[in-house]
Amino acid sequence: MHKVMKYLRINLVQFVFFVVNGKFRFANYYQDHMVLQRAPQKAIVWGYGDDQNVSITLKMNKKVYDTKSYLSSIESIWSVTLDAENEEGPFQLIATQKFSNGSQISISLTDVLFGDVWLCSGQSNMEMAVQRILNGSIEIENAGKYPKVRLFTASRNQSTKPEEELLGIALNWSVASPESVGSAYTSAVCWLYGRMIHAELDDRRPIGLIHTSWGGTAIEFWSPPQALIECGVSM
Numbered sequence: 001m002h003k004v005m006k007y008l009r010i011n012l013v014q015f016v017f018f019v020v021n022g023k024f025r026f027a028n029y030y031q032d033h034m035v036l037q038r039a040p041q042k043a044i045v046w047g048y049g050d051d052q053n054v055s056i057t058l059k060m061n062k063k064v065y066d067t068k069s070y071l072s073s074i075e076s077i078w079s080v081t082l083d084a085e086n087e088e089g090p091f092q093l094i095a096t097q098k099f100s101n102g103s104q105i106s107i108s109l110t111d112v113l114f115g116d117v118w119l120c121s122g123q124s125n126m127e128m129a130v131q132r133i134l135n136g137s138i139e140i141e142n143a144g145k146y147p148k149v150r151l152f153t154a155s156r157n158q159s160t161k162p163e164e165e166l167l168g169i170a171l172n173w174s175v176a177s178p179e180s181v182g183s184a185y186t187s188a189v190c191w192l193y194g195r196m197i198h199a200e201l202d203d204r205r206p207i208g209l210i211h212t213s214w215g216g217t218a219i220e221f222w223s224p225p226q227a228l229i230e231c232g233v234s235m
Contacts, residue, residue, distance in 0.1 A: 035208025115206025
């Protein structure tokens with residue numbers, strides 16, 4: 001999910017906006033309560049720095065990762081590839097930016113789990129909220145029984161070029177609860193799938209559900225320009 005590529009022609013309300021201003025931070029979809037992919041995959045954590053070639057240290061689960069920020073386009077970016085993580089957590093991630101004059105600044109994420117992350121995308125069938133389905137009120141009432149299922153929904157924002165991070169977020173990373181599952185931005189199909197596989201797996205591993213759908217959109221609108229060129233598709 002390092003590159004979020006959406007090419008949508010429809011203008012809808014944009015819920016949350018993010019402007020890169022050189023502030024040291026995590027990319028906007030790295031948040032408290034999120035789920036990162038567990039072993040054998042290696043999760044990537046990245047963000048923005050105050051300047052290029054600045055030393056960055058990331059600490060998690062008694063491990064220390066060192067990297068430096070680099071200039072991408074007009075933005076200073078840092079990135080760390082974590083070791084494959086078998087433990088589920090919860091963990092705290094602490095990123096520290098160190099300057100040549102000896103000063104430093106730290107930022108952190110808390111309650112981060114490692115499990116299986118699923119991307120739920122599509123059109124109106126995927127978009128339909130839990131609150132609109134048969135027995136939706138029961139699903140919402142019982143949602144608090146599944147605290148290791150975490151939810152996230154991207155806003156419906158259009159772009160004519162590949163983006164480094166999301167242009168907007170409708171539902172921040174949230175622990176499953178009546179409030180989060182009852183949100184208008186929580187997909188019924190996505191929630192039911194995630195809840196069921198979490199309940200059926202022997203280890204009850206954490207499940208991260210990323211919902212990004214837009215009713216009536218064709219697959220071409222979700223494709224990067226180079227892929228369309230290679231397929232001979234003109235928009």
